[in-house]
Amino acid sequence: MPTCDLQTLSLDQLKTGQKGRVIKIESTSKEIKRRLLDMGITPGVVVEIKHIAPLGDPYDIKVRDYDLCVRKADLSFIEVHPL
Amino acid sequence: MRIALIGNQNSGKTTLFNALTGANQKIGNWPGVTIEQKVGYISNGTHEIIDLPGIYSLSPYTLEEALSRAFLIQEKPDLIINIIDATSIERSLYLTTQLMELNIDMVIALNMADMFDKKGISIDIKALSKQLQTTIVKISALKRSGLKELVDIIESQTYIKHQTQSIFRPNVEKIIGHLVSQIHQDHARFIAIKLLEKDPIIESVGLDIDKWIKPLEQSYQQDIETIIASGRYDYIEKVKSQTFVRLHHGDHTTELLDKIFLNKWLALPIFALIMFLIYYISVGVIGSLTVDFIDGNVSALSSWMFDWLRNIGASEWSASLVADGMIAGVGAVLNFVPQLILLFILISLLESTGYMTRIAFFLDRLFKKFGLSGKSLIPFILGSGCSIPGIMATRTIEGQDERRISIMVTPFIPCSAKLPIIALFAGFFFPNYAGFVSFSLYVLSILIILLSAIIMKTFFFKGTPSAFISELPNYKLPNLRYTVRDVYDKIAEFIEKAGTIILMSSIIIWLLTSFSITLTYGVDVDESILAYIGRVFSYLFYPMLGDLSWATSVSAIQGLVAKEQVVSSMAVIGGLSADITEGNVILNAPIYAFFTPASAYAFMTFNLFSAPCFGAIGAMRKELGSAKKMWQAILFQTGLAYVLSIVIYQTLTFIGGLL
Numbered sequence: 001m002p003t004c005d006l007q008t009l010s011l012d013q014l015k016t017g018q019k020g021r022v023i024k025i026e027s028t029s030k031e032i033k034r035r036l037l038d039m040g041i042t043p044g045v046v047v048e049i050k051h052i053a054p055l056g057d058p059y060d061i062k063v064r065d066y067d068l069c070v071r072k073a074d075l076s077f078i079e080v081h082p083l
Numbered sequence: 084m085r086i087a088l089i090g091n092q093n094s095g096k097t098t099l100f101n102a103l104t105g106a107n108q109k110i111g112n113w114p115g116v117t118i119e120q121k122v123g124y125i126s127n128g129t130h131e132i133i134d135l136p137g138i139y140s141l142s143p144y145t146l147e148e149a150l151s152r153a154f155l156i157q158e159k160p161d162l163i164i165n166i167i168d169a170t171s172i173e174r175s176l177y178l179t180t181q182l183m184e185l186n187i188d189m190v191i192a193l194n195m196a197d198m199f200d201k202k203g204i205s206i207d208i209k210a211l212s213k214q215l216q217t218t219i220v221k222i223s224a225l226k227r228s229g230l231k232e233l234v235d236i237i238e239s240q241t242y243i244k245h246q247t248q249s250i251f252r253p254n255v256e257k258i259i260g261h262l263v264s265q266i267h268q269d270h271a272r273f274i275a276i277k278l279l280e281k282d283p284i285i286e287s288v289g290l291d292i293d294k295w296i297k298p299l300e301q302s303y304q305q306d307i308e309t310i311i312a313s314g315r316y317d318y319i320e321k322v323k324s325q326t327f328v329r330l331h332h333g334d335h336t337t338e339l340l341d342k343i344f345l346n347k348w349l350a351l352p353i354f355a356l357i358m359f360l361i362y363y364i365s366v367g368v369i370g371s372l373t374v375d376f377i378d379g380n381v382s383a384l385s386s387w388m389f390d391w392l393r394n395i396g397a398s399e400w401s402a403s404l405v406a407d408g409m410i411a412g413v414g415a416v417l418n419f420v421p422q423l424i425l426l427f428i429l430i431s432l433l434e435s436t437g438y439m440t441r442i443a444f445f446l447d448r449l450f451k452k453f454g455l456s457g458k459s460l461i462p463f464i465l466g467s468g469c470s471i472p473g474i475m476a477t478r479t480i481e482g483q484d485e486r487r488i489s490i491m492v493t494p495f496i497p498c499s500a501k502l503p504i505i506a507l508f509a510g511f512f513f514p515n516y517a518g519f520v521s522f523s524l525y526v527l528s529i530l531i532i533l534l535s536a537i538i539m540k541t542f543f544f545k546g547t548p549s550a551f552i553s554e555l556p557n558y559k560l561p562n563l564r565y566t567v568r569d570v571y572d573k574i575a576e577f578i579e580k581a582g583t584i585i586l587m588s589s590i591i592i593w594l595l596t597s598f599s600i601t602l603t604y605g606v607d608v609d610e611s612i613l614a615y616i617g618r619v620f621s622y623l624f625y626p627m628l629g630d631l632s633w634a635t636s637v638s639a640i641q642g643l644v645a646k647e648q649v650v651s652s653m654a655v656i657g658g659l660s661a662d663i664t665e666g667n668v669i670l671n672a673p674i675y676a677f678f679t680p681a682s683a684y685a686f687m688t689f690n691l692f693s694a695p696c697f698g699a700i701g702a703m704r705k706e707l708g709s710a711k712k713m714w715q716a717i718l719f720q721t722g723l724a725y726v727l728s729i730v731i732y733q734t735l736t737f738i739g740g741l742l
Contacts, residue, residue: 024309025309029548031144031548031550032548032550034308035481035550036552037308037309037313038140038142038177039139039174039552039554040173040177040316042309042312042313043309043313044313045316050341051345053345054346054348054350054351055445057447057448057451058444058448058457060345060444060555062333064171064173064174064316065170065171065329065332066170066171066174066555067555067556068553068555069444069457069551069553069554070550070551070552071447071550071551074550074552
């Protein structure tokens with residue numbers, strides 16, 4: 001039964017309106033990872049996909065009560081539990 | 084006392100700065116408006132207050148963050164005013180936890196207090212102040228409330244003084260404490276934490292940091308940067324849960340508007356329509372009206388002035404200097420003020436409503452393909468007012484390559500000084516299609532920007548990592564007072580330029596056109612000094628003009644001084660060349676009779692893309708960081724402009740011949 005809970009996805013795999021809890025940020029470049037941490041994407045935080053830009057990239061995600069735009073490529077390094 | 088104003092981007096720092104000091108610094112609803120520090124004074128000049136670029140962290144990521152951090156550490160202000168946006172309190176307090184590590188007193192200004200009820204926010208200020216051990220004042224920078232209280236606290240120095248706070252878990256704090264005891268410098272706690280985080284700028288002074296980091300990383304199963312950042316946010320969440328309640332999340336109006344403006348199918352068509360309307364209305368419709376103005380009012384004023392001066396006994400040359408030199412030259416430029424007012428209003432609205440960040444957001448994918456960032460759009464939009472702030476706004480672009488390319492292509496956007504050239508030629512040679520011809524040049528500039536960017540990306544840049552990480556602010560109604568102020572400032576600057584640089588250049592051009600090399604006055608313009616100089620250059624311009632026109636060639640070169648000067652110079656030479664009774668007619672003057680629609684379009688193209696004015700060249704030099712790169716940019720721009728305008732002239736002439 002708990003296998004479902006262990007399912008993890010990368011953040012860019014979530015659909016618009018879907019939420020996920022961040023598990024960790026895999027290695028993207030050191031600077032970008034640092035920036036994402038500074039902007040509040042830390043393990044345990046809940047993020048929601050608000051919009052995907054009309055051309056498919058970047059994504060507008062809701063984190064810590066504000067909207068943050070991040071490119072899909074960088075989101076693919078963020079591992080989440082879908083909620 | 085020196086006071087540093089620190090806060091996140093778009094948190095209202097500059098609005099507070101303006102309100103406190105009575106200054107009129109530029110504000111806007113997009114992250115990164117302030118790119119350089121500004122100094123002002125409060126309390127009758129006893130306290131100096133410094134507005135710094137907005138930052139999210141003291142780990143420098145972009146250029147502005149590095150600047151703000153360097154200021155705090157090196158300049159050592161006596162007090163920090165940390166401005167916090169309560170609607171994104173967690174992110175705001177993240178910076179606060181870092182400021183608390185510096186050995187500097189701090190007061191927190193909790194901004195947008197007027198919005199708390201509307202947003203369902205309630206904050207226990209006393210409890211929050213106690214938790215953070217910092218004085219907190221509720222303010223609204225926009226409504227100017229709470230400012231007196233803030234100033235009183237600063238003046239009486241009744242704020243809570245700095246004291247070290249332990250916010251991390253005990254095992255982390257233990258290591259920090261140990262490191263602090265070995266660092267015999269100011270800001271020891273800050274340095275200790277930065278050392279732990281392996282901050283690239285702080286050097287470890289013979290301390291073996293790794294021996295502390297490794298066990299921590301192992302016990303948390305995370306890397307050290309994540310441990311520290313998470314530690315801060317854990318602390319913030321704890322503080323927030325005890326002091327902060329928010330009933331409804333998000334901003335209803337913003338969500339509604341984004342359903343339309345960020346809609347998958349509607350976003351791009353709406354954007355295209357808005358941009359078309361902005362430039363069609365300000366450049367096209369109003370543009371054709373102003374061209375009639377030139378042939379009407381300025382020439383009437385000029386010939387009236389000439390007659391009047393002659394009647395009161397002035398010599399012919401002095402009357403001509405005033406009428407054909409000064410009035411014709413400056414008037415030709417001032418005619419465009421009505422249309423610039425409209426353009427500046429529209430740009431200001433794009434900036435202040437929050438729509439501009441949305442455009443950057445949905446164009447990022449496209450721009451990235453061409454080696455640019457979505458954020459390059461901001462320099463482009465600002466550049467349609469003036470290239471200089473546009474070039475400086477590239478500082479918010481994260482990728483080094485993307486930033487450099489953006490600096491080099493921003494001058495391709497028709498700025499307000501190039502607009503007179505476009506409006507004049509489009510209005511005169513394409514009277515029935517002026518709006519469309521003007522707009523076509525904007526489209527051309529976008530195409531050339533994308534083309535140049537991809538050329539540069541392919542051949543000149545190595546491909547440094549890039550990113551697009553940007554806050555998307557809520558929509559805001561534009562503040563009328565600031566819009567008026569913003570437009571007024573820009574127009575005042577334009578008029579000042581007309582009254583100084585353009586006036587002086589016009590007088591020089593009049594002198595050079597009125598005298599022969601033997602310094603005789605009243606010669607035919609074709610015998611003038613300027614004609615001799617111009618003939619040298621006219622061969623260069625022959626392939627795009629189809630005529631050896633010295634007058635047009637020297638005018639184009641004067642675009643280096645200021646792009647408006649092209650029009651001014653053509654007006655002065657045109658007026659002098661024509662029989663004086665015809666008045667000033669610029670393009671009606673026989674000396675420009677060779678122009679065909681094809682050469683007119685080619686000439687506009689050349690002026691649009693060739694090296695920008697000296698002011699913008701200086702900005703490029705500063706932002707590119709070296710004179711060599713600046714020269715490369717100028718050569719690229721001018722070379723491209725030259726080839727492009729020749730191709731346009733030859734192609735259009737060829738097609739014209741077939742019809």
